[in-house]
Amino acid sequence: MLGDMEGPGLGSQCRNHSHGPHPPGFGRHDICAHENKELAKARDLLPLIEDSSNCDIVKATQYGIFERCKELVEAGYDVRQPDKENVSLLHWAAINNRLDLVKFYISKGAVVDQLGGDLNSTPLHWAIRQGHLPMVILLLQHGADPSLIDGEGFSSIHLAVLFQHMPIIAYLISKGQSVNMTDVNGQTPLMLSAHKVIGPEPTGFLLKFNPSLNVVDKIHQNTPLHWAVTAGNVNAVDKLLEAGSSLDVRNVKLFLLLMLSVSTMWAVGYILDFNSDSWLLKGCLLVTLFFLTSLFPRFLVGYKNLIYVPAVFLLGSIFWIFMTWFVLFFPDIAGTPFYFAFIFSIIAFLYFFYKTWATDPGFTKASEEERKANIISLAETGCLDFRTFCTSCLIRKPLRSLHCHVCNSCVARYDQHCLWTGRCIGFGNHHYYIFFLFFLSVVCDWIIYGSFIYWSNHCATTFKEDGLWTYLNQIVACSPWVLYIFMVAVFHFSWSTFLLINQLFQIAFLGLTSHERISLLKQSRHMKQTLSLRKTPYNLGFTQNLADFFQCGCFGLVKPCVVDWTSQYTMVFHPAKEKVLRSV
Incomplete structure (x- = not known):
């Protein structure tokens, strides 16, 4: 597609470019029919002219x-007069994003919704095809009608979907255009996206506005x-199925996955404990078991x-x-x-695992009205900042929050997405996560202790006389199952203890989350000056950090600071700390 025809950069000259202004509105799907003619016309329009007074309007x-346009209009040129292609000045100004000229032409009587061009489109249609959000905002403010249908049968929102301009889609819906509006064929924007745009977007983006999944078009009676x-839009199929999937179905799949995990672990232990001296046979059986169990989950529960x-294995x-x-x-x-x-x-472990998994980690929520108000405000002020606005959730992000792509939601005071719980760790459940790690370490420690007691009472061992290797052979021969459970316990004890120590260090000595700590370490690699992890506005000292995290006053010795991180955007939360860290 022809690119934007930007201004010459010199107040009194027209500049020759390798590609010209946008021709009368054409889309990606019909560009071949117009390309040669419009390129030729664009070249004809662009001779090198040193004096702007030679330019026609x-x-x-x-x-x-x-200034040249103003001069010609004041000399008597009718701004509503179309050219020989039935294209008005407002069309040309809109497609090239000339905001000042649009305002001027409208003040001189230009028709905002004048139809023109090969596709019988309005200036708003032209601006949307090219993705000029500022122009779309300006035209709507001057009364442009986004519900008008162009020559191809598309309304404004359908064009924004077809050309994958997500900010324009969000703005149009926020300004009141229905997400279920139909085109001339009765297709909604979601149908058009699923049918014409291969890939996950803008189908996934439209689903955030709660469109109808069951409505059918007028001609083929098809749903999205x-x-x-x-x-054959596989990505769109996945998005639509996910949007319409039942929570009960998901829970059944997780239950099947848990049962498969329990059965597989038993099968491994049974093979190891099998009364046979042939470890080659046991090895072949284990390889076959792992091969089969690696296939079953994909068919039973799906890739997602x-x-x-990891959670069901735990x-x-x-x-x-x-x-x-x-x-x-x-x-x-x-x-x-x-x-x-x-x-x-x-x-205690099962209780805190459940609390970590079931408690809202701090998913940020906003009503539909609030989301639309934020979109309109940011779009019209031109200050969309991805550090403070989530384009996935369509909300203003609270301080210290992050969008989790696994949970598909922004999480307040985000720490991590924990594989061992299948849940995000954030403001709402972080303290439960600490106790979960602690009691998991304790449980594994007890099973390690019990294993040694069992070997001491039930296995003939000669560790002191024959050494470690002989001892290992004796306990393997005595009870492979106990050794198997012992190794599983050691594995879980290792990672849970490491994470527990790391978490307590971050909380008590740094006042940071895992994500913030990693972000600062990455920043320090790209800076000449090393950043100190202990010198952040969130580090209030060992005692205060712990008191704030666990909301514990220690019998009145410390006063915890209460902060609702789900709705905190800028703040001063302690007298000694008056700066807010915005870089993490």
Whole structure:
């Protein structure tokens, strides 16, 4: 497509360019029919002229030579007069984003919704095809009608969808144009996107405005999903299915994944504990098992739900850890304080795992009216800042928040998306996450201790006499299952303890989240001066950091600072800290 015909940069001259002003409105899908003719016409319009007084009003409008246009209009030129292609001056000004000329022509009586060009379009249609949001805003402010249909049967929002101009889509909807408006064929913008635009956008973007998923067009009686399937638009099909999927179906899939994890872990232990001296046979069986289990989840739950594999593996591990403790270790420690301590630890772990998973981590919420008001305000002031506005959630982002692409939502005081819980960690559930890590470490520590007690009481070992290698062979021969559970416990103990120590260090000594810490470390690599992680507005000292995080006053010794990070945009939250960190 021909590019913008920008002004010459010299107040009194027209400049020859390699490509000309935009021809009478044509779209991507019909560019071939018009390309040669319009390119030739653009070249004919662009001789090198040193004096702007030689430019006619059409050419001066295309180049944005305001003084020349004003001179010709004041000399008697009718701004409503179209050229031989039935294109008005307002059309040429709109497609080349000449805001000052549009204002001038309208003040002189130009018709805002005048039809013209090969596609019988309005100036608003031309501006939308080229993606000029400032021009769209200006025309709408002067009464342009976005519901008018052009010669191809498209309204303004349909053109914005067809050309994938998401800011214009958002602005039009925010200004009141219906997301379910139909074109001449009865297609909604969502149908058009699913049918004509291959890829996830703008289908995914339109779904944020709650369009109808079940409405059908007038001619073929197809829903948006039918159109996506007809076009082979796989990404759009995924987006539409996800938007219409039931939460109950998702829960069933997660339950199946959990059952598969529990069964697979049992099968691994059974093969290892199988009464056979052939480790080659056991190895072949394990390889076959892993091959089969790597295929089943894709068919049972789909690729998107595979992100929950670590979480269900953890729950499966805890299930078999508990069963092993109850069946094998119980006789040796029944009635002792160790047994009750383990029961308390595993109950506490399950409780805090559930609280971490089920508690809202701090998803930022906004009503439809609030989102539209933000879009209009930012668009009309021209100050869209991606650090403070989320283009996915269409909301103003609170301080310290981040958009999680897994959860598809902005999370207040974002720390991380935890694979082991399948949930974001943020303002609402971060403290539960700390206790989850702590009690997981304790549970694994008890199972490690119980394993040594079991080997000591039930296996003939000669560690002191024959050394570690002989001891390992003896416990493997005695009970491969216990060694298997022991290794699982060691694995979970290792990562949970590491994360717990790291989290407590960040919270107590830095006052930062994991995301903020990583962001600052990345910034320091690109700066000559090293950034100090301890010198941030969020670090209020060891005691105050802990008191604020856990909201604990320590019997009145410390006064915790209460901050609602889901709605905090700029703030001074402590007398000693008056600056706000905006770079993380």
